[in-house]
Amino acid sequence: MTMTFIRNHQYNLITRQVGLLQQAYDNVSDKKVINGVKNNIHARIIAAFPEATELQIEQLDQAAALSSNDDCLQYLSSLKTNLIAFDTVTEKQIKKLFPKIKKLKVLDLESIDYRYITYLGWTDIATNRLFIVYHLNGKLVGIEGRYTPLTKKSTCFLCNRPQEVALYSAITKFKPTNAASDYYKAIGNYMCVDSTTCNKHITDVAKLEKFITDVVG
Template structure:
């Protein structure tokens, strides 16, 4: 039996590929097209797990021969026990990430199913601030930024899905060697207003990790 090894964004990616195959099986009449999808989707999944063991690889490609919606849904349910949760954090750890926010309110961690969390994100509507917490290179780091809702849908830079977004702008800690004392640089992007929605959508952490690195390193 495999120990939990599938992170939230990877599980979302698997769901996407399983959905592609299920759609082909239920809507496409050309068997050659179906077989092409049946070959490509498991390959894309395995690509996302380069260090997978033989047992893990067998599990990851287990949806390839399936055909019915019930079989696909059963497969996805079977993966839940292999979901690797966001590393445990507590209120004290989160507050320590943002020492300047004296009255910081943190999310109700007990209410979260950490199996489906890639990053922690929460808003303080009183100050129009948003806070992110993420394990970068094994270390818990935090990003604080201005959060400005724009009242429309657009593509979130983290999950790459069309959702209701806000402009999230954070000041980077890095400075040029010859920068003046009052120098600062803000990096802004459109991201999901609802972090829970973003966590359900995100399939790749490359952009997230690059953004956090640009801010905190």
């Protein structure tokens, strides 16, 4: 029976760590240095799964035995059967999340490989809106806001890599007690315009979940 226990962002973290080991094999001849890199990446991988079972830890532990580039590739490939896919959503579900937008343009849901998705994101160029759909605490939530592309690359606050980004600004639904009726607060940050790229590199969901929570209130 296949155990699905690895989320997309965790698989990205493993891939990044194993990539560091591959670089060591390509550029370092000192076995002590390579063993140090191996021990470090193994520790970081295990730390990313605080709730893993003994059987799951046993599979992740194979990172400690990687001894070549081929081993690294085989290890990453073997973990793909353990990926937890993003729960598929329908166009109807998404439109229900954004009831005020009557002509919402939804991305092509049938073309998505949900194993490699942490969040759904897409832009509507006509309205300069960026939409995010995510499973937060077992509930499907959606947020939308304006995006302003930058003319140069910058660091995305979600995947923490230099990419083509935009300033994404969403209005929070939270209102302080005794706030005026016209009160509003916008929350903004720089994030990838291309969510597919972002999903390939995101290794942690803490910032994403905090951002969504701050917006939805």
